[in-house]
Amino acid sequence: MGNLIKIAFRNLSRQRRRTLLTVAIISVGVIAVLLFSALSGAFKNMMIGQITDSMLGHLQIHTKGYVSSLDNLPLNKVISEKQMKRIDEILKGIPQVEAYSKRILMGGMLSNYLETTNVKIAGINPNDEAIVTPLLTSRIKEGKMLEKGEILLPELVTKGMGLKVGQDIVLIVNNADGSVNGQNLKISGIIESVVGPTGKYGYIHIDDAKTVLRMSEPQYSEIALRLKTIGSLEKVFGIISQKLSTMKNKQDMPLFEVHTWEKLSPFYNIAQMIDLMALFINVLLIAIVLISILNVMIMAVYERMKEIGTLAAIGTLPDKIRTMFLLEGLFLGFFGSAVGSIIGVFVIIIVKFSHFTIAFGRNENILLDPSIPFKQMLFITAISTVVAVIASLQPAIKASRMNPIESLRHG
Amino acid sequence: METVIDLKHVSKTYKLGEVDVPALKDINVEIEEGTFVSFIGPSGSGKTTLLNLIGALDTASGGTLMIAGSDPAVLKNRERAKFRGENIGFIFQDFNLISVLTVYENVEYPLLMVKETPKIKRKEIVESLLKKVDMLEHKDKYPSQLSGGQKQRIAVARALTTSPRIVLADEPTANLDHDTAFMVINLMKKMRDESGVTFVFSTHDTKIVGEADVIHTIEDGVIQKSEKVTHG
Numbered sequence: 001m002g003n004l005i006k007i008a009f010r011n012l013s014r015q016r017r018r019t020l021l022t023v024a025i026i027s028v029g030v031i032a033v034l035l036f037s038a039l040s041g042a043f044k045n046m047m048i049g050q051i052t053d054s055m056l057g058h059l060q061i062h063t064k065g066y067v068s069s070l071d072n073l074p075l076n077k078v079i080s081e082k083q084m085k086r087i088d089e090i091l092k093g094i095p096q097v098e099a100y101s102k103r104i105l106m107g108g109m110l111s112n113y114l115e116t117t118n119v120k121i122a123g124i125n126p127n128d129e130a131i132v133t134p135l136l137t138s139r140i141k142e143g144k145m146l147e148k149g150e151i152l153l154p155e156l157v158t159k160g161m162g163l164k165v166g167q168d169i170v171l172i173v174n175n176a177d178g179s180v181n182g183q184n185l186k187i188s189g190i191i192e193s194v195v196g197p198t199g200k201y202g203y204i205h206i207d208d209a210k211t212v213l214r215m216s217e218p219q220y221s222e223i224a225l226r227l228k229t230i231g232s233l234e235k236v237f238g239i240i241s242q243k244l245s246t247m248k249n250k251q252d253m254p255l256f257e258v259h260t261w262e263k264l265s266p267f268y269n270i271a272q273m274i275d276l277m278a279l280f281i282n283v284l285l286i287a288i289v290l291i292s293i294l295n296v297m298i299m300a301v302y303e304r305m306k307e308i309g310t311l312a313a314i315g316t317l318p319d320k321i322r323t324m325f326l327l328e329g330l331f332l333g334f335f336g337s338a339v340g341s342i343i344g345v346f347v348i349i350i351v352k353f354s355h356f357t358i359a360f361g362r363n364e365n366i367l368l369d370p371s372i373p374f375k376q377m378l379f380i381t382a383i384s385t386v387v388a389v390i391a392s393l394q395p396a397i398k399a400s401r402m403n404p405i406e407s408l409r410h411g
Numbered sequence: 412m413e414t415v416i417d418l419k420h421v422s423k424t425y426k427l428g429e430v431d432v433p434a435l436k437d438i439n440v441e442i443e444e445g446t447f448v449s450f451i452g453p454s455g456s457g458k459t460t461l462l463n464l465i466g467a468l469d470t471a472s473g474g475t476l477m478i479a480g481s482d483p484a485v486l487k488n489r490e491r492a493k494f495r496g497e498n499i500g501f502i503f504q505d506f507n508l509i510s511v512l513t514v515y516e517n518v519e520y521p522l523l524m525v526k527e528t529p530k531i532k533r534k535e536i537v538e539s540l541l542k543k544v545d546m547l548e549h550k551d552k553y554p555s556q557l558s559g560g561q562k563q564r565i566a567v568a569r570a571l572t573t574s575p576r577i578v579l580a581d582e583p584t585a586n587l588d589h590d591t592a593f594m595v596i597n598l599m600k601k602m603r604d605e606s607g608v609t610f611v612f613s614t615h616d617t618k619i620v621g622e623a624d625v626i627h628t629i630e631d632g633v634i635q636k637s638e639k640v641t642h643g
Contacts, residue, residue, distance in 0.1 A: 003523040003524070007511070007512070010511035010512065011511055013511065014510070014511055306505075306507065307507070307509060307510075309507075310501075310503065310507040310509070311509075311524070312492060313466070313468060313495065313501050314495065314496065314500070314501055314520075314521050314525060314569075314570075315492050315493065315494075315495040315496020315497065315499075315521065315524075315525040315573070316492065316496070316524045316525060317489060317492050317493065317496075317524075317525075318488065318489060318492065320524055404468050405463055405468050405469055408503070408507070
């Protein structure tokens, strides 16, 4: 095999320019794939981070049917204090859960004594919420995080009504039995709106939410969870779903439902689209490698027909002739993808340290952090090499099956 | 002496569309081991076809061939390749050296690819052959750096690397000038004398054919005359 490798190398050096061009084409393809994968991966992670860290959390727990009627923010599909205690026990027993935040969601009206507008409000514990959605505070454009007796309002509402930080407003809501209640609150801050569910919500303290809804005991609309690593999402989802499935109503139906951020956010489809595009770029790379190698190897076999005839005549076995051509294809693919991977990594590092920023939603200058996992780089190198060998297969088989007499007559 | 090539009533017919074109008709030849045999005839007389049959590169349409004790017609492609590698050396009109390999590597090649031989033994065989053909000092050159005569000397050495029983040379001097042609024929003869290998060559050059021990004259696919040559 060592001799075949040596001869294959020598054969590639015959047409140096063509070999270098083929290696360069494959390298450029690999660089493009690596760069696209790194940038699209960084964009996807940033997007997921923005969505989960600024409002949704990684997972949410609701009573059965709450999410399907989310637009109404029903107050009769809530998690009772007793149920919450059981859920507390379950969540505290899962080490992957970093924190969770209980929320009371409600629809209401907001009045500045001159004008009134509809508003959706989330009652939160600011300390818990800061851990579960760490980007929430960064969304505050003016003012500060709320305390008891204060309200954080979305920018769209404050602009429309001309509200300012520090101003008093009245929040009017219907409680579960239909009676109307109101509460005076001071605007602690103005929060920028983001696209997606709860992206245009105002926030009040959970104790104020209990007061305005006249709750004798706390009843929660949802529990938002943050995991230590998002990679454990599916696992934790499975654990919580399984544990909560044991809690059933009188009709023996599950009381709760668990959703990952993917099910709650329309951006999951965009994330999937990015993955699809990355796959398409990979297919394009495979096509580049396949066509380049096939073209080069067909030419090589045609040019060396007389030599193949000589090799066959002096007794070289067909499988050795086949292996020789396969090795040439393998080296072209391997060196093309290896060189491409090395340059690709350097390009990614340059992009990373050039602090490339993009605008997403209403956020300007979001820093992209492109990176490529080593496993993915290895995979791309391996797939290019394997495709190169596959592309060489047909010309190699053709060479090994050539009639020596006809080959010797050639050229 | 043992018969190393035995052809009985051998014929070869090519199909040209619907037409059968006979290339060889009723060839009967016996060649003894260690002889220096020449087939002479004009272009298209069937010399190359006959050497292709003897060299197990092609199969006959009729008759029987026994080459080095085997009938190549019964062998499958792979077995025929193996048979060639073990029993037959080839010298071509166009030298057919592998351009990316050096002189040394070209001669070494059959030992690597055909008859896997340990490195030390390979070195011994290759250097000995290069010395015999007076090309040892050129061992690191590439074929493109050699003259026609030098290339054919390398081809002679390569043909002998695997110690075959028969060396077939199809018009080995066709691309060489007269003096170089004589030099190559004499080299082949010298190698025959030293190794005892049977050399069979085809030519249309009447001046060099006299160097052979046996001359078979072939015309229109038929052996017209076979004569033994007595060298003074």
